[in-house]
Amino acid sequence: MTPLIRLDNLTVAYHRHPAVHHVSGAFTAGSLTAIAGPNGAGKSTLLKAIMGELRPAEGRVEHRLGRAEFGYLPQAAEIDRRFPISVIDTVLLGAWKKAGAFGRIAPGEVKRAGEALAAVGLEGFAKRHVGSLSAGQFQRVLFARLLLQDANIILLDEPFTAIDARTTRDLVDLVLRWHGEGRTVIAVLHDFELVRAHFPETLLLARELVGWGPTAAVMSPANLLQARAMAERWDEDAAACERREAPAA
Numbered sequence: 001m002t003p004l005i006r007l008d009n010l011t012v013a014y015h016r017h018p019a020v021h022h023v024s025g026a027f028t029a030g031s032l033t034a035i036a037g038p039n040g041a042g043k044s045t046l047l048k049a050i051m052g053e054l055r056p057a058e059g060r061v062e063h064r065l066g067r068a069e070f071g072y073l074p075q076a077a078e079i080d081r082r083f084p085i086s087v088i089d090t091v092l093l094g095a096w097k098k099a100g101a102f103g104r105i106a107p108g109e110v111k112r113a114g115e116a117l118a119a120v121g122l123e124g125f126a127k128r129h130v131g132s133l134s135a136g137q138f139q140r141v142l143f144a145r146l147l148l149q150d151a152n153i154i155l156l157d158e159p160f161t162a163i164d165a166r167t168t169r170d171l172v173d174l175v176l177r178w179h180g181e182g183r184t185v186i187a188v189l190h191d192f193e194l195v196r197a198h199f200p201e202t203l204l205l206a207r208e209l210v211g212w213g214p215t216a217a218v219m220s221p222a223n224l225l226q227a228r229a230m231a232e233r234w235d236e237d238a239a240a241c242e243r244r245e246a247p248a249a
Ligand SMILES: Nc1ncnc2c1ncn2[C@@H]1O[C@H](COP(=O)(O)OP(=O)(O)OP(=O)(O)O)[C@@H](O)[C@H]1O
Pocket: 014, 015, 019, 037, 038, 039, 040, 041, 042, 043, 044, 045, 046, 236
């Protein structure tokens, strides 16, 4: 399997307080990986470092991908829906990612945006203001935006939090479709049942790596216990970590 994104001793810090420590490993092309771990484990931080939004304090993220090749769904809490924008214009932001800030929306993109809305079950919603949608409907809009963007690497931050079972099922189907098309999908998830049912690979994080590999092996009771114990020992004010990887033998 070809490594697409390699993490080499990756440490990411906020104001010198590390949130992710010394993570090494690789995402292979076409893999479907869940990132799991307790609250505050550094999962969102890791996603942002992977796509280059946060710079490593130490170590490296290695890939040959441009920022526009990443499709990214942020956590719902990070999005302000009071911004006066319609559903269709939100979906069309997916096309701007491809065109670049000073590019042009290609003819046909508006039609494709309408098709993406239909694919997520939101036909007839194009002119609605995003602020008037339910949480589940808005999440569908963001998936339609990803469909339009058509990225090969898709990063999802808690895509199924606070949405109903039917919407979750529909959106999980879309994720599985992307995986079937050979795209690389990495999703931060809190629902372990969902991880075990649909995600072949898991990266279990508790600021440090607890495990990374086939889901059944990584999500073992012993690893989950270890992740919880590590979370209980966190010191939010710890200074930048000085630990170094042992040199290769
Ligand atoms: N912008 C920021 N500035 C300072 N500290 C931050 C910032 N974002 C996150 N942190 C801190 O980094 C640590 C990891 O946060 P992160 O959001 O990556 O965790 P998470 O695993 O995604 O958590 P959750 O499951 O609760 O969403 C936490 O202690 C958090 O308070």
